[in-house]
Amino acid sequence: xxxxxxxxxxxxxxxxxxxxxxxxxxxxCGPTVYDHPHIGHAKSxxxxxxxxxxxRHLGYRVRYVQNITDVGHLTDNADQGEDKIEKRAAAExxxxxxxxxxxxxxxxxxxxxxxxxxxxxSPRASGHIPEQIELVKVLLDxxxxxxxxxxxxxxxxxxxxxxxxxxxxxxxxWEAVRIAPNPEKRHPADFALWKRxxxxxxxxxxxxxxxGYPGWHLECSAMSMKYLGETLDIHGGGMENIFPHHECEIxxxxxxxxxxxxxxxxxxxxxxxxxxxxxxxxxxxxxxxEALKSYSPMALRLFVLGSHYRSPxxxxxxxxxxAQRGWERLNRAVQMVKERIRYAPDGPxxxxxSEAVRRxxxxxxxxxxxxxxxxxxxxxxxxxxxxxxxxxxxxxxxRTTLKKVExxxxxxxxxxxxxxxxxxxxxxxxxxxxxxxxVRAELRRAKNWELADRIRERLRELGIALEDRPEGTVWRxxx
Amino acid sequence: xxxxxxxxxxxxxxxxxxxxxxxxxxxxCGPTVYDHPHIGHAKSxxxxxxxxxxxRHLGYRVRYVQNITDVGHLTDNADQGEDKIEKRAAAExxxxxxxxxxxxxxxxxxxxxxxxxxxxxSPRASGHIPEQIELVKVLLDxxxxxxxxxxxxxxxxxxxxxxxxxxxxxxxxWEAVRIAPNPEKRHPADFALWKRxxxxxxxxxxxxxxxGYPGWHLECSAMSMKYLGETLDIHGGGMENIFPHHECEIxxxxxxxxxxxxxxxxxxxxxxxxxxxxxxxxxxxxxxxEALKSYSPMALRLFVLGSHYRSPxxxxxxxxxxAQRGWERLNRAVQMVKERIRYAPDGPxxxxxSEAVRRxxxxxxxxxxxxxxxxxxxxxxxxxxxxxxxxxxxxxxxRTTLKKVExxxxxxxxxxxxxxxxxxxxxxxxxxxxxxxxVRAELRRAKNWELADRIRERLRELGIALEDRPEGTVWRxxx
Numbered sequence: 001x002x003x004x005x006x007x008x009x010x011x012x013x014x015x016x017x018x019x020x021x022x023x024x025x026x027x028x029c030g031p032t033v034y035d036h037p038h039i040g041h042a043k044s045x046x047x048x049x050x051x052x053x054x055x056r057h058l059g060y061r062v063r064y065v066q067n068i069t070d071v072g073h074l075t076d077n078a079d080q081g082e083d084k085i086e087k088r089a090a091a092e093x094x095x096x097x098x099x100x101x102x103x104x105x106x107x108x109x110x111x112x113x114x115x116x117x118x119x120x121x122s123p124r125a126s127g128h129i130p131e132q133i134e135l136v137k138v139l140l141d142x143x144x145x146x147x148x149x150x151x152x153x154x155x156x157x158x159x160x161x162x163x164x165x166x167x168x169x170x171x172x173x174w175e176a177v178r179i180a181p182n183p184e185k186r187h188p189a190d191f192a193l194w195k196r197x198x199x200x201x202x203x204x205x206x207x208x209x210x211x212g213y214p215g216w217h218l219e220c221s222a223m224s225m226k227y228l229g230e231t232l233d234i235h236g237g238g239m240e241n242i243f244p245h246h247e248c249e250i251x252x253x254x255x256x257x258x259x260x261x262x263x264x265x266x267x268x269x270x271x272x273x274x275x276x277x278x279x280x281x282x283x284x285x286x287x288x289x290e291a292l293k294s295y296s297p298m299a300l301r302l303f304v305l306g307s308h309y310r311s312p313x314x315x316x317x318x319x320x321x322x323a324q325r326g327w328e329r330l331n332r333a334v335q336m337v338k339e340r341i342r343y344a345p346d347g348p349x350x351x352x353x354s355e356a357v358r359r360x361x362x363x364x365x366x367x368x369x370x371x372x373x374x375x376x377x378x379x380x381x382x383x384x385x386x387x388x389x390x391x392x393x394x395x396x397x398x399r400t401t402l403k404k405v406e407x408x409x410x411x412x413x414x415x416x417x418x419x420x421x422x423x424x425x426x427x428x429x430x431x432x433x434x435x436x437x438x439v440r441a442e443l444r445r446a447k448n449w450e451l452a453d454r455i456r457e458r459l460r461e462l463g464i465a466l467e468d469r470p471e472g473t474v475w476r477x478x479x
Numbered sequence: 480x481x482x483x484x485x486x487x488x489x490x491x492x493x494x495x496x497x498x499x500x501x502x503x504x505x506x507x508c509g510p511t512v513y514d515h516p517h518i519g520h521a522k523s524x525x526x527x528x529x530x531x532x533x534x535r536h537l538g539y540r541v542r543y544v545q546n547i548t549d550v551g552h553l554t555d556n557a558d559q560g561e562d563k564i565e566k567r568a569a570a571e572x573x574x575x576x577x578x579x580x581x582x583x584x585x586x587x588x589x590x591x592x593x594x595x596x597x598x599x600x601s602p603r604a605s606g607h608i609p610e611q612i613e614l615v616k617v618l619l620d621x622x623x624x625x626x627x628x629x630x631x632x633x634x635x636x637x638x639x640x641x642x643x644x645x646x647x648x649x650x651x652x653w654e655a656v657r658i659a660p661n662p663e664k665r666h667p668a669d670f671a672l673w674k675r676x677x678x679x680x681x682x683x684x685x686x687x688x689x690x691g692y693p694g695w696h697l698e699c700s701a702m703s704m705k706y707l708g709e710t711l712d713i714h715g716g717g718m719e720n721i722f723p724h725h726e727c728e729i730x731x732x733x734x735x736x737x738x739x740x741x742x743x744x745x746x747x748x749x750x751x752x753x754x755x756x757x758x759x760x761x762x763x764x765x766x767x768x769e770a771l772k773s774y775s776p777m778a779l780r781l782f783v784l785g786s787h788y789r790s791p792x793x794x795x796x797x798x799x800x801x802a803q804r805g806w807e808r809l810n811r812a813v814q815m816v817k818e819r820i821r822y823a824p825d826g827p828x829x830x831x832x833s834e835a836v837r838r839x840x841x842x843x844x845x846x847x848x849x850x851x852x853x854x855x856x857x858x859x860x861x862x863x864x865x866x867x868x869x870x871x872x873x874x875x876x877x878r879t880t881l882k883k884v885e886x887x888x889x890x891x892x893x894x895x896x897x898x899x900x901x902x903x904x905x906x907x908x909x910x911x912x913x914x915x916x917x918v919r920a921e922l923r924r925a926k927n928w929e930l931a932d933r934i935r936e937r938l939r940e941l942g943i944a945l946e947d948r949p950e951g952t953v954w955r956x957x958x
Contacts, residue, residue: 098599128606464907
């Protein structure tokens with residue numbers, strides 16, 4: 001079966017075919033770095049990380065571009081209000097670019113913790129002013145834009161395709177804006193490509209229209225086309241960006257190049273908290289750093305991948321506890337397989353477990369090919385895990401079989417879904433445990449049951465179980 | 480005593496007085512990110528990290544700007560040759576900005592490992608093209624520059640101060656270049672502010688002089704003045720950059736603003752390997768990542784700080800082993816003090832040790848005030864460490880005294896010199912060790928000397944010593 005992707009533009013799943021066979025160019029709208037990332041960012045960027053990972057797994061050479069917005073994103077979507085970066089920098093008494101460094105670092109720190117691969121290119125809006133100015137010039141030359149008093153606006157009436165992504169018509173768009181129309185705009189739905197800098201505005205650059213700064217939508221068109229060409233294979237982002245952000249990107253890009261801007265538009269749904277939309281004003285804003293105080297990064301990853309990227313997911317304590325337990329179960333199974341490989345018998349393949357591996361691989365691929373159905377893919381992995389744990393409990397699978405299981409976990413759970421399996425602790429811990437097991441064996445030989453049992457009890461308190469077997473005692477971590 | 484800084488411009492130590500009382504703006508030439516950083520970078524950036532840390536320790540509010548060169552640094556200093564980024568990107572078959580992401584990340588990874596604080600702003604040359612173009616325009620307007628066929632050159636004869644940093648005169652400079660003069664230049668020592676892009680050159684932008692790219696020197700003037708104002712308090716870099724790089728920075732900045740560009744020029748010396756200059760062509764190029772395979776990051780930090788920043792330092796196995804031992808000694812002392820605080824007796828200050836703390840603090844400050852004499856500062860810390868270890872061995876210093884020692888290590892060795900003291904291992908290790916000590920005590924009570932001794936022996940092999948004391952057995956790590 002071939003990969004099928006839901007395209008927001010056509011509102012249906014389509015077979016995935018990139019522009020150039022074997023290569024995929026993907027652009028995902030990155031964060032505006034004026035605060036620590038929240039769990040909505042976790043959903044968005046884990047989802048697209050898995051898209052990139054799966055495309056690579058299928059053999060594509062992928063170039064993944066994700067921007068950093070460090071200028072031009074205003075507090076109000078309708079080209080008014082303050083620059084978010086400048087506003088926060090003033091509040092923190094920092095140079096805007098100091099603020100950007102702090103939150104850009106915080107962003108990558110959290111993404112690294114969650115196991116997301118770094119984008120191949122992370123272009124910054126403030127670092128691509130000439131490219132944005134050039135694009136505005138082209139749009140002016142072609143008659144799609146007009147200048148008023150140092151600002152340049154895109155004329156939506158000139159571009160026939162405006163509204164094709166969101167399905168919104170002008171009247172609706174205007175109503176959606178719900179603010180007093182800007183008198184400089186010829187049509188209320190027109191949007192700013194370049195804004196003149198009012199006095200006191202710090203983030204500004206010289207342009208043919210005077211000192212100013214780029215409109216928010218412009219950066220994504222300029223940077224995506226610079227690094228991926230005039231037609232992108234995939235453009236991703238949150239659903240809340242369909243309108244106006246992505247609608248405007250299409251308009252300005254296609255008006256400038258005369259070519260289709262994006263082949264597949266992909267949009268992820270949002271994270272709610274206890275059933276309500278997350279928002280700073282609502283006081284239910286959860287940062288990734290806060291979430292990671294209570295849950296492990298891989299549990300948060302499992303929580304996100306446990307729902308489809310196009311479905312909303314509700315962040316609750318119960319759901320996160322379930323994700324934490326699920327992650328620990330998966331991680332423990334992987335660790336147990338690794339440990340058992342050390343002393344597993346040579347021998348032929350175990351039929352049942354080998355069959356389970358094949359089934360898992362097939363179900364995983366089918367799910368992922370169906371518009372990156374990660375809940376289905378996880379289901380296949382947990383089904384396998386159930387059989388692996390049963391197999392380990394009831395028998396001694398051969399090394400060959402266990403290696404197949406390990407390989408599958410590594411490729412699919414690790415490589416595609418991005419889970420990072422790790423033994424806890426490390427360092428000398430294992431050697432100390434081996435020594436305790438050895439001392440306890442001596443104590444049992446000497447019939448010092450009391451002290452031997454005390455060791456077992458104390459280890460249990462530390463989350464380590466001792467299993468006495470004919471071939472000797474084995475320790476394993478259960479927490 | 481006040482801080483005195485050696486100023487390359489005056490060739491003597493001067494009392495440090497920033498332009499605005501209480502504030503320091505410092506700019507340090509950052510790496511050209513086309514390869515993994517080497518131990519020469521370690522010396523440069525650890526040295527300036529300690530400068531920044533000490534200034535903050537003295538109470539200054541410091542803004543630390545360190546650029547990332549991702550365009551314009553040519554393989555040949557005399558404005559000829561290929562762009563280093565573009566050349567390497569072609570070799571690795573990557574988009575230049577993909578290459579930049581890889582090596583920029585590698586750079587920060589290594590700097591983080593070595594304990595360097597991140598700069599407050601890390602501006603990228605490619606992200607400041609408009610600022611560079613503006614600077615060229617000013618220099619053309621003021622008659623310090625001329626355009627030839629799409630390139631713009633700075634006229635060194637027009638700027639009276641050219642040569643004041645390096646002490647080189649034009650004739651020498653020309654000879655130093657030792658290549659055929661560029662026929663476009665009016666004087667062989669003139670340097671490029673902007674270069675026209677030849678066909679096939681990828682890293683290029685539109686400008687009033689056609690498509691091109693900035694000269695290497697230009698970025699540092701444009702970015703430092705953007706973020707720190709027209710006069711910087713400190714400009715740092717490697718000695719090899721005095722000429723032509725910093726000489727050109729002064730010329731273009733002062734010609735443009737008419738103000739002194741930098742109050743204190745600071746230059747660090749180089750790292751040699753087994754007595755010879757390090758170079759790729761010489762095959763003795765040591766990356767930080769390679770060095771960290773054999774030595775701990777803090778040992779490399781100690782190695783660098785063990786010589787003055789203006790002195791060369793020779794990287795040899797012997798020197799690194801000594802640094803590793805020194806670091807372990809220091810770290811062990813800090814860990815021992817922390818452990819002993821747990822069960823130290825209450826009581827008055829120990830006179831001798833308290834005196835040693837005061838002496839260390841005084842000697843440390845005197846050394847650092849003398850142009851950041853880190854070998855002297857380290858000497859003071861090791862002198863204290865000698866007395867601390869002796870004090871711990873011979874007696875039981877009071878908690879009050881030990882807390883003073885801990886505080887000093889934390890402020891001076893940690894805060895100022897940037898050492899990161901860490902217990903090895905972690906996780907459950909300590910609890911397992913406590914359990915082993917407890918089991919061994921039981922075995923001794925039961926006169927099972929053989930098994931009790933086996934525990935001691937095996938722990939010794941793992942680098943853990945058991946000390947039997949009247950109040951009980953205590954374990955400590957010695958490796």
